[in-house]
């Protein structure tokens with residue numbers, strides 16, 4: 001089974017922020033234990049007496065909010081965010097990062113949570129479809145942070161069977177999404193950091209964390225399918241998501257089914273309703 005752990009960064013409603021992001025990582029079920037061990041070990045360096053009391057939540061660590069982060073220097077705290085992301089960097093190649101960054105002013109009248117969640121469900125489904133073509137017939141489950149945009153996520157999960165059919169994503173997902181508490185899952189905590197790294201890349205132009213994980217986004221045939229940048233303001237955007245799609249356009253016909261039909265621009269609909 002492939003598990004896609006997701007969390008969000010940025011606020012869907014805060015007008016001071018231009019971006020809202022959902023992001024995370026896909027791992028084999030057998031790989032999940034390794035991630036937990038590595039992050040437990042890191043927690044042990046933060047709080048040797050009680051590693052279980054350490055919860056990695058990127059925005060709190062970055063801003064040094066709450067214990068034990070408020071007692072750290074800025075450099076120390078920022079180093080912890082980086083150390084969490086480095087666990088993904090060290091992982092086997094079958095662990096892939098996924099994220100969708102929504103430029104909120106580019107989609108007026110639409111709920112960015114819904115847009116990003118739909119995008120990631122179909123992105124994950126297409127990833128599993130591609131693995132199927134390579135002989136891996138395992139299916140996937142999405143695991144979400146229980147606290148993040150709970151109302152929207154829960155509603156969409158309840159309606160998943162219907163929405164999934166409309167989006168055409170039910171072929172490779174085995175179950176409706178599951179919810180776990182961030183505190184209880186190291187993998188959701190890592191997903192939280194991936195979403196935060198992408199949020200800082202697009203919302204603040206800070207590429208420090210993003211660059212550490214950029215090579216882990218799912219890529220195929222030169223296109224970074226694991227990352228979507230939904231915006232209408234910059235047709236020449238040089239981010240790896242936009243750039244790789246523009247340069248990949250000429251090779252569309254060589255891509256497997258579904259990928260060639262992908263349209264990540266607003267205004268073009270990739271499904272007919």
Ligand SMILES: [Zn+2]
Nearest residue numbers: 229237239242
């Ligand atoms: Zn872009």
